[in-house]
Amino acid sequence: MRNLGNVLITGGASGLGAATVRAVREAGGVPLVIDLARPEDGVESVQTDLADSAATENAVRELAERAGGLDAVFTAAGIDACGTLDSVSTKDWERVVHVNLLGTAAVVRAALPYLERGHGTVVTVASTLGIKAVSDATAYCAAKFGVVGFTRALAAETAGRIGVTLLVPGGMHTAFFDNRDEQYKPGPDAKLNKPEDVARTVLFALSQPPGCQVREMVVCSSEEGSWP
Incomplete structure (x- = not known):
């Protein structure tokens, strides 16, 4: 099993992200957080809105340079906007x-x-609503189905790297609710x-030795009612 090293976590101030921050610290790793809110004390972070891609990329680079590199990324941040397509505003949907x-x-x-320098690992977060569609969740399903496709394509594109x-x-x-x-x-x-409990499964994926992948x-x- 590999050491965790520096783990960048989006949404690390609450929910699954915060639970993973604690799990990484307990396992001897160094969590680095991007979130609109501040994470728990003692955690390096940059407050950034993930809806702003340029600011997000700058935040990643800032934290990576501060920490001396990245060994892993966990994209826990997520939001939703429940309602029928014609009842959710365009701004909220997008x-x-x-x-x-x-x-x-x-x-x-x-x-x-940064990840390629040390054969690091990315764990993305989709949802059971990224593989099963339901009413009144068109924005969330579209986004999470997109994360599934993005991640599978990323795995093919970066295989071995x-x-x-x-x-x-x-x-x-x-x-979240x-x-x-x-x-x-x-x-x-x-x-x-x-x-x-879910955070522990993230650490399991991040701890696999080079060449062994939990896809x-x-x-x-x-x-769970939304799976299968």
């Missing part, structure tokens, strides 16, 4: 795609030169995973 898909691409693009893993998580007990209308929040009996992982509650 922001979901910008943050979830274009933000992921911007981070990986900027990180590639870096590691690439696609994480497909189900719902988790995080603040907090600002939704009640009809779009998980019910009181919803079966959701703990983010710290894709579906990690969800045993009673």
Whole structure:
């Protein structure tokens, strides 16, 4: 198993990202965070809006230069905008795609030169709604289906140069659902995973030795309703 080294984590101030920050620290790695909010104390970070691709690429380079390189990237940041296509504003709809898909691409693009120096690893975050479409989630499904395609193409393009893993998580007990209308929040009996459990699967993918790849992982509650 390989040492984690410097791990860049988007969305590292909350939810799965924050859980992964803690897991990386506990395993002896160094988390570096890009988020609109500040992560926990003692974590190097740059506050950046992932909807701004140029600013995102600059943030990646700034953190990489500060830390002396990158060994891994985990793209945990994500947002949604629930509602029918004609009820979600164009601005909100497109922001979901910008943050979830274009933000992921911007981070990986900027990180590639650093990762290639040490055969580092990228773990992208799709969703069970990136492989199964549902109503009232056109923006989120479009973005996450895009992440699936982007990651598979990236793996083909960079084979032998870096590691690439696609994480497909189900719902988790995080603040992700907090600002939704009640009809779009998980019910009181919803079966959701703990983010710290999913974070451990991320570390498993990042810890594989060079040449050994965990290409894709579906990690969800045993009673997840959106998979399969």
